[in-house]
Amino acid sequence: xxxxxxxxxxxxxxxxxxxLRAIVESAPxxxxxxxxxxxxxADGLAFxxxxxxxxxxxDHTAFAGAADPRTAFDAALMQAIDQHRPGLVVLAGFMRILxxxxxxxxxxxxxxxxxxxxxxYPGLHTHRRALDDGVRLHGCTVHFVxxxxxxxxxxxxxxxxxxADDSEDTLSxxxxxxxxxxxxxxxxxxxxxxxxxxxxxxxxxxxxxSSAAAAAAANHRVLVAPALDL
Numbered sequence: 001x002x003x004x005x006x007x008x009x010x011x012x013x014x015x016x017x018x019x020l021r022a023i024v025e026s027a028p029x030x031x032x033x034x035x036x037x038x039x040x041x042a043d044g045l046a047f048x049x050x051x052x053x054x055x056x057x058x059d060h061t062a063f064a065g066a067a068d069p070r071t072a073f074d075a076a077l078m079q080a081i082d083q084h085r086p087g088l089v090v091l092a093g094f095m096r097i098l099x100x101x102x103x104x105x106x107x108x109x110x111x112x113x114x115x116x117x118x119x120x121y122p123g124l125h126t127h128r129r130a131l132d133d134g135v136r137l138h139g140c141t142v143h144f145v146x147x148x149x150x151x152x153x154x155x156x157x158x159x160x161x162x163x164a165d166d167s168e169d170t171l172s173x174x175x176x177x178x179x180x181x182x183x184x185x186x187x188x189x190x191x192x193x194x195x196x197x198x199x200x201x202x203x204x205x206x207x208x209x210s211s212a213a214a215a216a217a218a219n220h221r222v223l224v225a226p227a228l229d230l
């Protein structure tokens with residue numbers, strides 16, 4: 001029996017690409033067709049090239065003179081992505097707010113990781129806001145992307161404790177460690193065809209050889225950091 005071809009993904013980055021690195025090093029059951037950045041100097045591009053992955057740059061600053069720069073940039077980015085025919089688009093530190101038309105084009109096949117336990121703290125400065133509010137738990141969320149910022153169906157979350165002496169840097173580092181665990185898992189689930197969007201929720205189908213307990217755990221979908229004492 002012929003082996004089914006691995007699905008292709010395109011990863012979008014703007015900076016160092018630490019989540020890209022985590023995904024690549026996890027050896028997911030998919031082919032990373034390309035890494036695309038809106039910033040020519042993004043460090044993650046060098047990492048991708050070193051691993052034999054095709055890279056491209058669609059520089060958002062090149063569209064500053066357009067009548068509608070955001071729409072023009074998104075159209076060029078969409079063209080760059082679509083030539084690779086990906087089954088999934090992965091936003092990995094891609095620091096652009098995307099237009100509704102772009103998001104709709106990839107509906108159900110674009111995911112993002114956000115550094116908070118959504119729906120808490122959408123947008124920027126999540127660690128600062130969590131510290132200012134004195135919350136005991138913080139974390140990160142993988143979600144499908146919709147036209148409403150940081151509000152798409154949640155795939156999986158990871159929680160970390162917030163310590164009394166935390167700074168933004170220490171809390172950010174603790175959350176980032178969980179991002180590097182969480183995002184590869186979500187990509188793997190998608191590549192295995194195990195994610196089903198059901199309205200505003202996501203169901204994780206059990207692996208063919210998984211037990212009932214494993215299936216139940218997959219659908220709990222909140223991963224707790226080892227250091228968390230509840």
